[in-house]
Each structure stands twice: as C-alpha cells, then as structure tokens.
Amino acid sequence: MRNKWLVIIGSSVVLGLLLSLMLEPRxxxxxxxxxxxxxxxxxxxxxxxxxxxxxxxxxRISGATTPVATFYYTFNxxxxxxxxPLALSLAVPxxxxxxxxxxxxxxxxAKLAQKLICIYLTAGLGWPATxxxxxxxxxxxxxxxxxxxxxxxxxxxxxxxxxxxxxxxxKRENALFAPRKGNEVEGTLSPDTQGSDAMEYAxxxxxxxxxxxxxxxxxxxQDSPLLxxxxxxxxxxxxxWQITKGKPVIRPEWEFKHRAALDPASRVKLDSGRQREVxxxxxxxxxxxxxxxxxxxxxxxxxxxxxVHVEIFHRPLELRVVQNGKIVKILHSCWSQPRCLKKREFxxxxxxxxxx
Numbered sequence: 538m539r540n541k542w543l544v545i546i547g548s549s550v551v552l553g554l555l556l557s558l559m560l561e562p563r564x565x566x567x568x569x570x571x572x573x574x575x576x577x578x579x580x581x582x583x584x585x586x587x588x589x590x591x592x593x594x595x596x597r598i599s600g601a602t603t604p605v606a607t608f609y610y611t612f613n614x615x616x617x618x619x620x621x622p623l624a625l626s627l628a629v630p631x632x633x634x635x636x637x638x639x640x641x642x643x644x645x646x647a648k649l650a651q652k653l654i655c656i657y658l659t660a661g662l663g664w665p666a667t668x669x670x671x672x673x674x675x676x677x678x679x680x681x682x683x684x685x686x687x688x689x690x691x692x693x694x695x696x697x698x699x700x701x702x703x704x705x706x707x708k709r710e711n712a713l714f715a716p717r718k719g720n721e722v723e724g725t726l727s728p729d730t731q732g733s734d735a736m737e738y739a740x741x742x743x744x745x746x747x748x749x750x751x752x753x754x755x756x757x758x759q760d761s762p763l764l765x766x767x768x769x770x771x772x773x774x775x776x777x778w779q780i781t782k783g784k785p786v787i788r789p790e791w792e793f794k795h796r797a798a799l800d801p802a803s804r805v806k807l808d809s810g811r812q813r814e815v816x817x818x819x820x821x822x823x824x825x826x827x828x829x830x831x832x833x834x835x836x837x838x839x840x841x842x843x844x845v846h847v848e849i850f851h852r853p854l855e856l857r858v859v860q861n862g863k864i865v866k867i868l869h870s871c872w873s874q875p876r877c878l879k880k881r882e883f884x885x886x887x888x889x890x891x892x893x
Contacts, residue, residue, distance in 0.1 A: 581608040600625030601659040620663030633734025662688030692735040705735040715806035745841025
C-alpha cells in the first residue's frame, strides 16, 4: 500500500509536535484511529469505523466530519501544502461512486469489504484523492483497513459544473508538461460523447491501493530494508522494477529517459514539445500510462485502475498526442498489446481468480 505520508519526513520537528498535540485523541476510547503513521505524529479517533465490515460497501460513503477534515489539514501542513479541506454534510452520495463499487467483480468487492472503512468526500483537499491507513490502536500499530478521501473540487471546472472523465484525465496528463499553444494530450476514456463520472478513474486508483493491503504484491513500510534482487520477492514489483542500491528503479532494458522529468509536484516541467518522445518511450515499457512510471506505488494504482476500466468495465482508453495543432501519435490501451501481456495475466489472476 502506498504510504503517502512519507512526504512529511523533511518537515519541521516543531511543527510536527504542535500538530500532533492538536490532533491527539482525547477520548477514553481505544480507537480506531486515522493516523499519519504508527508513530502517532497526528491522529484522529474514528469510533464510527467500529464494525465497518458489516456495512454494505456502497453505504460506506460520507461527507468528511470536522475532525476528519482537520486531520487532512494537518496532513497537508506537514507536507508543506497550505490547503484546508472542508467538512461536508452529504445527504445523498454521488451516484457515480456507488455505481463504480457495484460494477466491480464480486471477488474484488468481497476483498474491499474487509479493507475499505469509508470514502470521505471533502472540498479543498489539495489533490484529487488520497488513501490513508487506519489503526485499531496506536500503541500496537495494528492496521485495520484504509480510508479514502476524495476532493470534489478537483473534479469540477467551476462550482456545480462537473468535469467529464475525459476532461479530468486530459487535465491530469497535461499537468506533467510545461504548456505551449498547440501542444496537448487528449484522452478518450468515456464510452459515449456525454462522458462519465470524472471521479471514476481517481477512485479506482485509490481502491487499488486499498486492495493491495496485506497482498505483498510490492514492499511496504513493515518490510525489511530492500537488497539488490529483492524485487523477485514481490510478484508485481518484479514485472517492471528492480532493486538497485536499496531503491526501486525501472528495468534497465527500457530507455525511458524523460521519466524523471514527469514529476507532477515539480515546478520545472518538461516542455510539451517533447510529448511525442515521452509516449514513444512509454510504448517500449509495460506501464499503461505515464503516471504509472513514477513509482511502484503509482504503477500498481494506475495499472489496477486502467485494467479495471478497460478489461472489466469494457471502456476505452485512448490517448492522442497533438503537436502544433495536429495529431502526431495515437496510443491505444496497452492491455491488448504484447507489452502488457504479463501484467494483464497478473491482474486477471488477482482480480478474477475464477475466470476461465
């Protein structure tokens, strides 16, 4: 499972201590807790999570409460992001989220039902979505599941005007590059011209991270330090990565020289005039999207989302690279191509083990 709170390592110790005190649980209850990490630098008690396994999956959608919104504000401050998420009162959950949960294969829903505590909806989160572990107790650091937070404003062009899935995906993909008039990447992910719920793909990414809890498909914080060659211990990691000097790097036979420049958090972006080069290089790997190449965690989340979108939901995934106003390259889903065959077999076995 991707632990997104790792970005806080470089934060101020003083700030961390102050915020820990601010959110330290004051109840006499014994949890469970939504926490940045087992070290209890910041945590909030979520007593409503007790017995979550008995609640139908489609009913585990809620507006973020004030304590939860405050927790994510602390999350952002420790990451150096001055964004204050809002608590929301949610009368009716968005139908799109419920539809996604209902469309998943029974085997996937059954596993998520044991791991997904709640999907909190908020506004002003600072990024489209995030997944955070929850612990039964802070002392024992026993994981009980995960909570997903979705930022509704990330999927709107203006208040009350929702982006289509294609528009949201285009926005995310083009954010990797420095803009230049006439250069862009266009995506088609919706099965019709009306588009579909913009939150679908982002939610599938987060559900992939929830699904990965305790599967040992790639390393997590509880694993021992990695040694060269340890990628073979993790079935998904070994498909695209190898451990070199204790860190995961993409397989050396792939020349993806622009990969390091595709950091969505970087202020210095790769010029959009190089978009065709990037996607030419992407086609020589087994990464389904550019974002998948950022890290093993992004790789699993993107691969899970795109596999479910294409192979289970039977929806399109096509990208068009536009340079100087003309389409110069078209990329179709990799799941029908030889380059993603081993990953396709991996996810087919993982998500639909009873499929013939």
